[in-house]
Amino acid sequence: MTRxxxxxxxxxxxxxxxxxxxxxxxxxLAVVWVFLLRYVPDGAIRTLGPFxxxxxxxxxxxxxxxxAMLGFLLVFGLVGGxxxxxxxxxxxxxxxxxTRRAASGSLxxxxxxxxxxxxxxxxxxxxxxMLARLEAHVxxxxxxxxxxxxxLRTPLAIMQTLLEVIARKDLDRDTGELxxxxxxxxxxxxxxxxALLLLSRADRRSFTREHVDLSLIAEEAAxxxxxxxxxxxxxxxxxxxxxxxxxxxxxxxxxxxxxxHNGIVxxxxxxxxxxxxxxxxxTTVALTVENTGKILAPQMVSTLIEPFQRGTERIRTDHAGVxxxxxxxxxxxxxxxxxxxxxxxxxxxxxxxxxxxxxxxxASGSDGLAPPPAPVARRPR
Numbered sequence: 001m002t003r004x005x006x007x008x009x010x011x012x013x014x015x016x017x018x019x020x021x022x023x024x025x026x027x028x029l030a031v032v033w034v035f036l037l038r039y040v041p042d043g044a045i046r047t048l049g050p051f052x053x054x055x056x057x058x059x060x061x062x063x064x065x066x067x068a069m070l071g072f073l074l075v076f077g078l079v080g081g082x083x084x085x086x087x088x089x090x091x092x093x094x095x096x097x098x099t100r101r102a103a104s105g106s107l108x109x110x111x112x113x114x115x116x117x118x119x120x121x122x123x124x125x126x127x128x129x130m131l132a133r134l135e136a137h138v139x140x141x142x143x144x145x146x147x148x149x150x151x152l153r154t155p156l157a158i159m160q161t162l163l164e165v166i167a168r169k170d171l172d173r174d175t176g177e178l179x180x181x182x183x184x185x186x187x188x189x190x191x192x193x194x195a196l197l198l199l200s201r202a203d204r205r206s207f208t209r210e211h212v213d214l215s216l217i218a219e220e221a222a223x224x225x226x227x228x229x230x231x232x233x234x235x236x237x238x239x240x241x242x243x244x245x246x247x248x249x250x251x252x253x254x255x256x257x258x259x260x261h262n263g264i265v266x267x268x269x270x271x272x273x274x275x276x277x278x279x280x281x282x283t284t285v286a287l288t289v290e291n292t293g294k295i296l297a298p299q300m301v302s303t304l305i306e307p308f309q310r311g312t313e314r315i316r317t318d319h320a321g322v323x324x325x326x327x328x329x330x331x332x333x334x335x336x337x338x339x340x341x342x343x344x345x346x347x348x349x350x351x352x353x354x355x356x357x358x359x360x361x362x363a364s365g366s367d368g369l370a371p372p373p374a375p376v377a378r379r380p381r
Contacts, residue, residue, distance in 0.1 A: 009092075010085045017081025018074060025073040029066045036062070091120035095127060107135040143306075155189040205335045207248040211359065214243035214252065214287055215278040221256040222276055225264060233270035236260065240278030243285045245356045247336040255332040256287060258325040259352055263291030266350065284338075284355045293349035301342050301350065305330045329354065 036058055091113055098111045110131060113124035159182055215238075222236045229236050245252075256276075263274040275290040305326050326342075329352070333340045338356040345351050 010082070010089055013085035013088070014078060014081035017084060018077030021073050021077035021081075022070065025070055029069065033062065033066070091124060095120070095124055098127065098131075102131060102134075107131055107138060152189065152192060155185045155192070159185050159189075207251055207335070209246050210249065211244060211246055212249050212252060214245055214256075214285055214356070215240050217249070217253050217256050218276045218278055218287060221253060221260050224257060225260050228261075229264050229274065232264060232267070232272070234264055234267055234272045234274060236264075236274045236276065238276045240276075241280060243278040243280055243287070244359055245285050245336075246359045247356065251332045251335070255329045255354065256289075258329050259287070259289040259354075262325050262352075263289050263350070267291050267293050280358065281355075283358055285358050287354045287356075288351065290345060290351045291349045292345075292347070295348045296344040296350060298344060301344050304342060304350075305340065326352075 037055065094111055094113060098109055101109045110128045111124040112128070113121050115121060163182075218238055218240070222238050226236060260274060260276060267274065272292040274292075275288075277286075277288045277290075279286045279288070326340075330340045333354050333356070336356050338354055341353045341355070343351045343353075
């Protein structure tokens with residue numbers, strides 16, 4: 001935004017300091033003048049004793065010195081005000097320099113303003129915190145863009161290879177196999193694109209909030225993936241009381257489905273179990289998904305939230321996903337002002353817990369949200 005040039009803050013403060021000093025000096029001289037006039041008579045005074053000045057003599061003696069004093073106060077106020085304003089605005093100068101460096105793309109710089117806590121120190125600390133978060137966010141987005149480009153390039157490269165090597169060079173080859181392989185690769189590319197779009201939607205928080213029951217969402221996700229679990233010889237167990245919260249039903253269902261799907265895919269070859277539990281706490285509600293499986297190292301578990309991370313298994317299976325499952329879960333949880341916690345189970349497998357804010361007692365009718373849904377009959381689990 002282009003603005004017309006104006007006076008600097010330092011000059012404004014200097015003029016304010018000088019004006020205050022001049023006003024204080026003028027008031028002081030006025031008080032002295034009134035005090036002197038009170039005891040000095042008007043007109044000529046004749047006396048045989050010592051000379052007694054009258055008001056005319058007082059004016060000739062006082063006014064020039066008063067004017068000189070005001071001139072001195074003006075110069076003193078301007079010089080002193082300029083120095084004081086410079087010292088007061090020195091932290092602001094450092095903050096401005098850091099802001100310009102950040103605007104030019106350098107997010108690693110910090111102000112680190114010394115001294116005790118005051119308004120400028122709080123502003124500098126808040127700016128340093130903002131720079132740190134921006135730097136981390138930009139680094140995360142850069143890693144995400146690089147990983148997304150790599151993941152999208154892989155199916156496209158496979159399709160190009162199939163078309164060039166098989167379709168062009170081996171004309172006698174059965175096209176049915178080629179079509180099937182192209183369909184598989186294309187489906188994976190579509191799934192990855194949809195996951196990226198869902199992740200972007202969750203990060204923008206562009207969704208409508210409504211009253212939902214997290215326990216019903218957990219049941220819906222479990223029923224959706226029941227056939228997949230049975231085909232792998234796994235069992236899904238759901239439990240928990242009514243768990244009301246506020247958010248997007250579609251996004252929370254996607255979050256829960258991703259967690260249950262992750263528990264099914266990364267499980268024992270057979271006779272494994274996935275536990276889906278919901279619970280209500282004082283200020284939050286919780287969704288916990290646990291699964292049996294291999295013993296996981298805590299260091300490896302902490303990286304699973306990163307996009308395109310699949311633990312130690314980089315081999316793509318028929319249901320391996322695109323490596324965005326937990327990243328999407330984390331984004332949806334953050335978009336709902338919640339938290340995601342991962343931890344290995346002592347006997348093997350993973351425990352994932354999502355904490356979401358519980359709706360306040362006065363939420364309905366005061367925040368523009370629809371009233372809570374009526375209780376739904378639950379079938380035995």
